[in-house]
Amino acid sequence: MKNLHVVGQSVERPDAYDKVTGGKGYPINVRLPGMLHGKMLRSPYAHARIVAIDASRAEKLPGVKAVLLPRDVPQLKFCPVYFVPVQAPSMVQDFDVMNGDIVRYVGQPVAAVAATSVEIAEAALDLIDVEYEPLAAVFDPEAAMQEGAPQLHADAPRNIAKNPSFEFGDIEKGFAEADHVFEGVYQTQRAHTCYMEPRVCVVDMDRQDNITIHVTTQHIFGTREKLAFALGIPESKVKVVKAPYIGGGFGGKLELTAMEPVAALLSKKTGRPVRIEQTRQEDFITTTRNPIKVYLKTGVKKDGTFTARYAKSVLDCGAHATHGSEVIMVHGAFGVFFSYHAPHQKWEGYTVYTNNMIGGGYRGYGAPQGSFAVESQIDEICAKLGLDPIETRLKNSRKQGEPHPFNPAFTLGSYGLADCLKQGAEKIGWAAARSSPKDAGAKKRGIGLAIHPVWVSGCMGFPDIYEHSGAIIKINRDGTADLATAAMDIGSGQITTLCQIAAEELGLPAGAVRMSSQADTDNVPFDAPTHASRVTYSAGNAVKAAAAAAKKRLFEVAATLMEASPDDLEVSAGRVSVKGAPGRSVSVAEVAQRAESPFVQMTAEGPKPTTMEEKGTIIGLASLSPKSNPPPCAAQFVEVEVDTETGEVKVLRMVYAHDIGRTINPKAAEGQVEGGFQQGMGYALMENIQFDPETGSCLTSDFLDYKLPTAMEMPRQMDSIFIESDEPTGPFGAKSLGECCVITPAPAIANAIYDAIGVRFTTLPITPERILAGLGKL
């Protein structure tokens, strides 16, 4: 790789100061004149028929400006997920904004009000009388699949919303060829992303149906498309304002919910902007990571070679399929099927309706659930057969240059899995730690590993999923540049890295490229969502192309100024110079000024004309799809200490090695890895949205009862290793990182616990109580 000046530097985040001084760029801080506050009334029943709604008492409460009932809401069925077309055939279209006949989970919106204060709006909800006829409910997906179970949707027999499968080879033959067959059942739980900024929107909708919406979204064009569909109006009527940043998303803000259309309709009804901010409790019952139960069976030769793999995955999607149509596919492919080679494989997936809350997107999108099964079982295989866990993984995984398992048109052009394993093992001292004797006391230490062999950089090649990006770059007269894109910064530093990519391509110093704070769906090109670990790779490639286009124009203008050929020019550190003659140079600022200067300029020597060719703002535009979908991969090592008397687990150390092609910003990348580990560790040990098994109401509705790891629980020693395999199709060699680092913590920790105490846990989270029960002490 040629010398890089800005890419690879830990450039400071331009949004950091703004965020620590109040964060005026967050949608939660938007206030409009005359704004009202909306609140939704939610069903207390998990499954019931709505007999009658009487809102007359609420309407009379002073301060209440409008009440919205199901009859005021277009009764349309659609898929609210942002990254697919609203009626994508691959997705289930069963979502509705406010159903007037039936509720299918505790928390389903049945009415809404707009009032002059939040307090009045809440008080008004208590005055809406809803008569329900309770129906039998089902909360367990396998029970829901039985004949005779309550049916949630008429067109889904046995409550199966989706039933995809993959198969190749002859699975029976594969198991017959095996020396050993391992079987296990692995159950994961419902977890929330716990983004810091709640879901919030401020919507202004006029009588002509023109909408302006400020909203916490990971995809402004997705919000536009789905909101327009939900209201039955043309997309162009909806302007979604791009917030400079949102307070986290992690996949949790990737679909339209009732909030946006309800706020819009309340706004239209009242003629005033309406703001809805969800409480943490509402957020906890709006989207979650789907629980998946995986039945996994693997056939193995004596030497550890896999002969056959079979898996069945049952996903609880709750009352509506939404993301569950796609999560099951990503889970089956990238979580289970593509992880290791085996000549004979079969997978069956079931996305099943229950009267639980709706599932949703969450960083990793089905892969953490698969990885927990696959990486736990390979550890069991190694332990039973006395095989080396690193060698066995390498023996069965893919190698650089092999075809991409998802799309054989792509190859694994850069693939550093072996380096991830090697460097990670060295860093944590794997060999010595595995062979050292266990402590005699109550607290036992153990070390474990898990890998994620194939992940994505965007969705290029997936059916029905949007995957292209756009960018506009304008060079200013002071030698800086403005970048405008629809790619959302959801907290992971997209603004910083995209500006670094632009600065590198334009030959400007770090900090000279600024992300425009004024963008909306009217004035920037389409971009797919900030999801699927795509922004650095996909949006990065578009930004690089826009910068290249601006640079081409920059050289054309500079060439007239310098009386040189554009082909002979280069730019670095903000100066354009002739290749091989660094003395002949002008600053980018001078070139930009010249391009925007008057045709005739007065000089000391008198009037002097400039040329027609050099006129016009220097601007570059790109809107393009990425070339490939190169896989990052990861190897994770952890050391834990298990208290065998109380069941408490402490994670002492973690080493996480990723092949991400190229590190654009090392500090931001480390932040991604440590944050990903934090979420993965919470998933492994504590996080769990719990429901009352009788009523289906949420028992863990805020951070008093739902715990995620804080600085106090995090390991004292964390090392991130980045393998730079230089992806040929990536911007300056980069692939992706965002989701890869949340996939393996749970199996790595489970494997380390096994190493410490010799007990295998197949249900998440591995709580102290489960540990004590596993040790036979309860």
Added chain:
Amino acid sequence: MALQNLKDFHRPGAVEEVLALLSENDEALVLAGGTFIRGLEARGLLNGLETLVDIRRLGLDTIRVDADGIEAGATATLAKLQRVVAAQNAAWLGGLADALDCPPLQIRNTATLGGCLAASCPFFDIPTALVALDTEITIRGSDGERRLPLPELFFGLFANALEPGELITGLSIPHAAGHSAGAFGKLGAHANVLAIVNVAVQLTVDGGLCSAACVALGGGVADTVVRSPAAEAILTGSKLDPAALAAAGEAVAGDIQPLSDHQASAEYRRAVAKVMTRRTLERAVARLA
């Protein structure tokens, strides 16, 4: 959620005014640090609340230390008591010092001593530590002042023994007699979680034998903080040797009636109460040395 029906917010400057307001209105709630009230509000449990009486202007936030012990006002924060206890650096206050380290910093800076007792929440840490120290509270009512040994305040789950119109104004922690040390232990899956089990112990030795022992447990081992007479009986008169500590740990199981909730089952609480008691006793014994 919000206090949607709140009509009156009083900030009286004298205890008598507070008592008058409380006796006029049975449903009024006293606001001190507000951390517990905020939690109830967030869960929609105070939607009907009409009157709040803020007692932070009464000047009840003082803490005094002398040879008799510690006298603290009801609105002194946990953080303030923590600073006082840290300055004492005394073995007999070891349990309280341990317990004051448990709540998150933000809670310590806001929550008050009176509030954390009046809440009568068995999952809190400070009340367990105060029970082990034989703390007494001072209560004011229209009939005057009365004092109550701490365990008697805890009437049940989130229920206290205050009569209508009464207010906790302060607490006193008597200086432990003789050679005494305390320790406190909390089991929670997380630093910021309510306790699954907590244990506070206070041990006094005389001539190599334990002359007095107090073992208090909280965190959902029962509806309230409880003492374990069985464990105390084993310890008193013993040499506090490992066998005695282990036996005392086993003995607490008979004195508790643990709850099951989303955090842990009763069975798990019973199992770890024994371990936590033994471990906390070991720490107190180490402090006696």
